[in-house]
Amino acid sequence: MRPLTLIVVLVCLTSAVAAHDGVKNAAVQARMHAMTNIGDALKVLVPMAKGKAPFDLSAAQAALQSIADHASQTPGLFEANETDPKSEALPEIWTSFADFTAKAEAMEHVAARGAELIDTREALGETVRELSGTCLSCHKLYRE
Numbered sequence: 001m002r003p004l005t006l007i008v009v010l011v012c013l014t015s016a017v018a019a020h021d022g023v024k025n026a027a028v029q030a031r032m033h034a035m036t037n038i039g040d041a042l043k044v045l046v047p048m049a050k051g052k053a054p055f056d057l058s059a060a061q062a063a064l065q066s067i068a069d070h071a072s073q074t075p076g077l078f079e080a081n082e083t084d085p086k087s088e089a090l091p092e093i094w095t096s097f098a099d100f101t102a103k104a105e106a107m108e109h110v111a112a113r114g115a116e117l118i119d120t121r122e123a124l125g126e127t128v129r130e131l132s133g134t135c136l137s138c139h140k141l142y143r144e
Contacts, residue, residue, distance in 0.1 A: 021086070028084040031077045034070045041066040042131070049125040060124050064115035067131065071108035075101040088144040100142055107134035 023029050041063035047053035048060055081094045093100045114127030 068111035
């Protein structure tokens with residue numbers, strides 16, 4: 001995995017946990033929970049893709065399907081413009097909601113396609129790189 005991709009994934013995984021403490025808004029909590037689930041799935045995939053964990057096709061497919069499922073829910077979770085002081089969501093989500101939705105759909109597509117097609121560590125690595133690109137494309141515009 002490329003160093004930049006790894007950094008993006010690690011930032012996504014670590015900052016979500018700290019951000020959940022003290023969140024009072026239920027809609028924001030639901031969004032954070034979904035993002036945590038995506039991060040948890042990436043914690044399964046990244047070590048496999050890097051060769052740090054054994055390649056387990058069933059576990060990889062389940063993690064990718066989890067990402068696809070949560071990505072499909074993302075636009076609905078952000079539909080209401082709700083905030084919380086702990087939220088890292090930027091207002092641009094709601095002023096560019098069509099683009100935000102397209103980015104969530106791209107993540108869903110990459111994850112679902114990967115769940116269907118991966119059969120090797122190398123194929124998983126390519127899918128993880130593509131997923132990282134979808135994370136970064138959204139986070140650089142729509143997340144603090």
